[in-house]
Amino acid sequence: xxxxxxxxxxxxxxxxxxxxxxxxxxxxxxxLFVLPWVLGFILFTGGPILASxxxxxxxxxxxxxxxxxxxxxxEMMFGDPLFFQSLKVTTIYALVAVPLQIxxxxxxxxxxxxxxxxxxxxRTLFYLPAVLPIVSVAVMWRWILSRDWxxxxxxxxxxxxxxxxxxxxPEWALPALILMSLWGVGAGMLIYLAGLQGIPTDLYxxxxxxxxxxxxxxxxxxxxxxxxxILFQLVVGLxxxxxxxxxxxxxxxxxxQNATLFYLLHLFRNAFEFFRMGYAxxxxxxxxxxxxxxxxxxxxxxxxxxxxxxEIRNE
Amino acid sequence: xxxxxxxxxxxxLATTGAAxxxxxxxxxxxLPIASAQDVAQVTYATPGGVVEDAAWEPVWEAFNEENDxxxxxxxxxxxxxxPQYLQLLQARLAAGTGPDVxxxxxxxxxxxxxxxxxxPIDSFVEAHPDVDLEDNYSGHIEAHRWQDQLWGLxxxxxxxxTWYNADIYDEAxxxxxxxxxxxxxxxxxVALTERxxxxxxxxxxxxxxxxxDWIWQAGGEVLxxxxxxxxxxxxxxxxxxxxxxxxxxxHQCSPSAxxxxxxxxxxxxxxxxxxxxxxxxxxxxxxxxxxxxxxAALPPAGAIRVGRTxxxxxxxxxxxxxxxxxxxxxxxxxxxxxxTLKISTGYAYxxxxxxxxxxxxxxxNCGQAIGTGLNTVFNDIMENGWARTWPKHPQWxxxxxxxxxxxxxLYSGDATPETVGGEIAAQVNAIxxxx
Numbered sequence: 227x228x229x230x231x232x233x234x235x236x237x238x239x240x241x242x243x244x245x246x247x248x249x250x251x252x253x254x255x256x257x258l259f260v261l262p263w264v265l266g267f268i269l270f271t272g273g274p275i276l277a278s279x280x281x282x283x284x285x286x287x288x289x290x291x292x293x294x295x296x297x298x299x300x301e302m303m304f305g306d307p308l309f310f311q312s313l314k315v316t317t318i319y320a321l322v323a324v325p326l327q328i329x330x331x332x333x334x335x336x337x338x339x340x341x342x343x344x345x346x347x348x349r350t351l352f353y354l355p356a357v358l359p360i361v362s363v364a365v366m367w368r369w370i371l372s373r374d375w376x377x378x379x380x381x382x383x384x385x386x387x388x389x390x391x392x393x394x395x396p397e398w399a400l401p402a403l404i405l406m407s408l409w410g411v412g413a414g415m416l417i418y419l420a421g422l423q424g425i426p427t428d429l430y431x432x433x434x435x436x437x438x439x440x441x442x443x444x445x446x447x448x449x450x451x452x453x454x455x456i457l458f459q460l461v462v463g464l465x466x467x468x469x470x471x472x473x474x475x476x477x478x479x480x481x482x483q484n485a486t487l488f489y490l491l492h493l494f495r496n497a498f499e500f501f502r503m504g505y506a507x508x509x510x511x512x513x514x515x516x517x518x519x520x521x522x523x524x525x526x527x528x529x530x531x532x533x534x535x536x537e538i539r540n541e
Numbered sequence: 542x543x544x545x546x547x548x549x550x551x552x553x554l555a556t557t558g559a560a561x562x563x564x565x566x567x568x569x570x571x572l573p574i575a576s577a578q579d580v581a582q583v584t585y586a587t588p589g590g591v592v593e594d595a596a597w598e599p600v601w602e603a604f605n606e607e608n609d610x611x612x613x614x615x616x617x618x619x620x621x622x623x624p625q626y627l628q629l630l631q632a633r634l635a636a637g638t639g640p641d642v643x644x645x646x647x648x649x650x651x652x653x654x655x656x657x658x659x660x661p662i663d664s665f666v667e668a669h670p671d672v673d674l675e676d677n678y679s680g681h682i683e684a685h686r687w688q689d690q691l692w693g694l695x696x697x698x699x700x701x702x703t704w705y706n707a708d709i710y711d712e713a714x715x716x717x718x719x720x721x722x723x724x725x726x727x728x729x730x731v732a733l734t735e736r737x738x739x740x741x742x743x744x745x746x747x748x749x750x751x752x753x754d755w756i757w758q759a760g761g762e763v764l765x766x767x768x769x770x771x772x773x774x775x776x777x778x779x780x781x782x783x784x785x786x787x788x789x790x791x792h793q794c795s796p797s798a799x800x801x802x803x804x805x806x807x808x809x810x811x812x813x814x815x816x817x818x819x820x821x822x823x824x825x826x827x828x829x830x831x832x833x834x835x836x837a838a839l840p841p842a843g844a845i846r847v848g849r850t851x852x853x854x855x856x857x858x859x860x861x862x863x864x865x866x867x868x869x870x871x872x873x874x875x876x877x878x879x880x881t882l883k884i885s886t887g888y889a890y891x892x893x894x895x896x897x898x899x900x901x902x903x904x905x906n907c908g909q910a911i912g913t914g915l916n917t918v919f920n921d922i923m924e925n926g927w928a929r930t931w932p933k934h935p936q937w938x939x940x941x942x943x944x945x946x947x948x949x950x951l952y953s954g955d956a957t958p959e960t961v962g963g964e965i966a967a968q969v970n971a972i973x974x975x976x
Contacts, residue, residue: 287656288631373799374741388739394798395953482798482949498628499938501652 282507292504299508309509311484312492313516315400319488320467323407328459331411332452335418336444349419356412364476367406368393393478396485403473403486414459421455422448450533457532461521468517489513580612581866585855585874586633586640588626589617592826599882604873611866616640634658634858641861642871644696647684647930648937650854654692655935660857661690665868672872678923681892684852684930693856694875695892697884699821700850700928701751702918703841707834707911709733709744709816718817720839720846723758723784730794733816746794748806748818749785750840751849752948756781757929758843763944768934769973773944774966782951782958784843790954798953821851822890822919829888829908836914839921850928852892890919936972943968 248256257264282299284292303309338349355363370377371392379389392402425448433443449456471490474480480487480495489509497506587593594617604613618633618640620626627649633639645653653659666672672694674682681698685691703718710717713733721729730746737743756763761778764771772778788795796809807824809815811831819840828835840848855874861867873879880891881899891897897920905916922928934940947965950956956964 289634289656289658368802372803374739375803391797391799391802394802396949396955481946482953483955484946494624495942498631499624499942500936501631501656 278507278510281504282511284504286503287501288503295504299505300512302505303508303512308484308487308492312487312489315485315487316468316470316489319400319404319407319470320464323404324460324463324467326404327407327411327414327463328456330408331414331459332418332456334411334415335422336448338415339419339422349416353412353416356410356416360472361476363406363409364473367409368477371402371406394482396483399478399482399485403470403477406473407467407470414463417455417459418452421452425451451535453532454534457524457528461524464520464524465517468513580610581863582612582614583642583861583863583866583870584614584616584640585870586616586618586630586643588621588644589615589619590621593617596883596886599885600874600879603878603882604870607873608869611869613870622646634860637860639858639860641863641867642855642857642874645693645854645856647852647854648941650685650692650856651687651933652935652938653856654687654690658859659692660859660861660864661692662694662857662868662871663691665864665872666691669868669872672875676877676895677875677892678894680850680923680926680928680930681852684850684933685854687933693854694871696853696855696874697880697889698850698852698892698923699823699890700919700922701754701819701821701848702837702839702914702922703817703819704810704824704828704835704837705817706810706813706815707836709813709833717836718838718841721841723841723843726841727788727792727794730788730816731792734792734794736793740793740797740799742796742800742814745796745800745809745815746817747788748810748815749788749795749952750819752782752785752944753931754819754840754848755785755843757847757849758841758845759784760844763932763940764934764969768932771940771966771969771973773969774963779958779962781843782962785948786951786954786958789952798949819848822915823888825907825915826886826888829910831908834909834911836910836912837918838914839918846925846927847929848922848927850923850930852930894920939972940969943972 281292283295283297285295285298286292334352338345338352369375373379373389373391373394376389376392378392382389390398392398429447429451430443433447438446469490470488471494474486474488474491475494478486480491490513493506493509493513496502496509587597594615597615601613601615604611618626618629620629627646630639630643630645650659654661666674677695678698681695682691685693685695705718707717710733715729715732718726718729726747733744733746734742735744753763756773756778759777759781761775761781762772763778773782789797796806796815800809804812804814806815806818807820807827810818810820811827813831813833822837855871857864857867857871874883875892877891877893877895880893880896883889884891884896884902891902896902903916931937932940944965947956947961947968951958951961
């Protein structure tokens with residue numbers, strides 16, 4: 227869909243967004259307001275980021291002065307089978323869990339985007355799991371996933387299926403953690419819900435006049451209109467998926483047989499158990515580059531499927 | 542409501558900030574500077590927790606009362622007895638705000654020593670014969686010796702013995718376990734185990750035991766004497782691995798990975814689902830509150846009678862400004878008086894014979910304990926030299942991670958003992974050669 231905005235409308239929009247020149251005192255005030263954040267960013271985020279880059283070129287055991295190592299830490303990764311294992315585990319998790327979270331989150335949001343009694347309560351109930359502390363959630367899921375006494379295997383047993391040892395068998399441990407990741411879809415659901423409620427109803431009415439059924443309305447109206455929200459969820463979900471740590475740390479400790487050795491768990495062990503802060507920093511920078519490349523690819527191809535209502539395209 | 546102008550808002554913000562800043566500065570200057578001029582401040586760090594904090598309190602009270610010129614401060618770092626404690630501890634050490642004296646898990650002590658974080662204390666021991674090292678079990682002292690230097694003193698020790706649920710044994714009509722052979726141990730454990738047709742256990746005969754106990758008992762070793770080669774691929778070590786695997790896979794009398802995914806061995810035992818397992822004396826804290834009758838006994842033995850003992854290394858930071866004051870604190874923590882105060886609940890096990898022989902400790906009783914095993918067996922193990930400490934190597938945390946990962950395949954039956962032993966040896970040797 228292409229908008230051909232009239233020239234005067236375009237001028238008006240440009241005037242709105244044209245920054246006015248601020249006076250000295252206005253600038254000072256503005257900087258005073260943002261100064262705590264800027265200082266916080268420099269001291270606690272920007273500084274450590276730069277420091278970690280430098281550390282990645284050193285051998286540093288945390289308590290002694292670092293020694294320059296050049297690219298040795300980066301070269302070391304190629305000989306580290308656990309680096310590849312952790313990268314594989316995390317990538318599989320991200321590739322399966324993120325789309326699943328998007329689909330389930332959107333599905334729940336569609337169900338909750340109706341005007342029925344107690345809808346506020348339902349929305350709260352679906353959002354509630356997202357605010358629970360991860361440690362208590364992990365402990366609870368250990369029980370849900372128990373082979374002998376767990377809720378899931380009890381449910382399967384109703385159909386004569388003996389469920390596996392979800393967390394104790396290498397082939398099932400990662401799927402179990404992916405399944406568990408759906409527990410937090412409430413947060414995404416809320417964002418989809420906001421997106422769905424922002425879709426003008428006249429679009430649905432127009433589609434209905436053109437003979438569109440519910441499925442066609444969903445595919446040709448709903449999906450395009452919330453595609454920026456899906457893009458946002460995809461990028462944020464991908465970054466979060468590559469930073470999964472607490473669940474394997476608490477529930478499986480990377481096992482069984484490294485089946486849930488997530489990248490950050492491998493990084494954490496190298497940093498704080500094996501005293502290899504330089505190698506751990508290098509691992510973190512490789513992860514950063516990996517996520518950055520994937521994010522750029524997503525943005526590169528997003529033009530093909532993301533629709534911005536207010537976007538003005540020059541064709 | 543009066544409208545607040547931006548100027549007024551900023552003024553208010555600045556005034557509040559100045560007031561808070563002035564207050565904070567005043568508070569900081571009022572902190573221990575006055576006393577610091579006269580009294581040496583020494584800080585001791587440990588993971589801490591509600592129970593542990595309370596246990597240490599009488600120790601600091603006594604130390605500060607007896608030492609006018611030294612003030613001992615207690616620092617509960619948090620993080621529990623695992624890698625998070627190390628993370629928090631190392632962050633403090635790196636920032637130059639580390640404690641003067643601290644606890645470090647025994648598997649990590651050598652790593653700290655190798656990195657120059659610790660002070661060897663041989664010269665302090667020589668200069669202070671009153672430390673009376675002979676009163677400590679030699680095994681607990683030797684755990685602190687590496688490359689012919691002493692790097693700390695034990696605050697307690699933790700030899701492992703068999704804890705058993707007497708009710709389960711009585712119901713099955715099986716005699717209580719006491720220093721069983723491997724064969725007897727398996728026979729008892731199989732007889733006690735109750736699983737349904739899906740393998741779900743209502744009673745598990747025995748815990749898995751520590752893998753290293755089976756290796757040692759079969760005559761095997763993890764590393765050679767100078768720590769340059771892994772011996773887990775040797776026939777003796779593989780015999781130990783085979784026995785460990787048989788308990789879980791062949792006889793199914795010890796917990797499977799699925800059993801342990803729900804509850805660890807301690808929880809299985811205290812919930813009355815496991816007939817016996819090995820643990821330290823400190824387990825009394827949990828077992829005293831159980832409704833069943835229990836006691837501790839000599840653990841099983843293979844070709845060699847041996848099992849592991851943990852220790853609680855107390856070490857001195859190389860960065861501590863007043864090493865003499867730090868030594869005094871370290872010495873007190875290890876002393877009979879320090880350990881008696883710390884272990885006043887009777888749960889932990891002292892590293893000193895004199896404390897173990899005190900009446901209150903010898904006659905300790907709690908809960909449904911049926912005998913005196915819990916007061917005698919740990920001493921028997923230490924006095925007879927049946928306990929060993931974990932291998933000492935700077936890379937031990939990494940080595941143990943490799944071993945534990947490979948053991949997953951052993952206990953699931955996915956790999957043979959030969960494959961697991963060979964794989965462990967190859968991976969550990971790669972770590973050793975890279976070092």
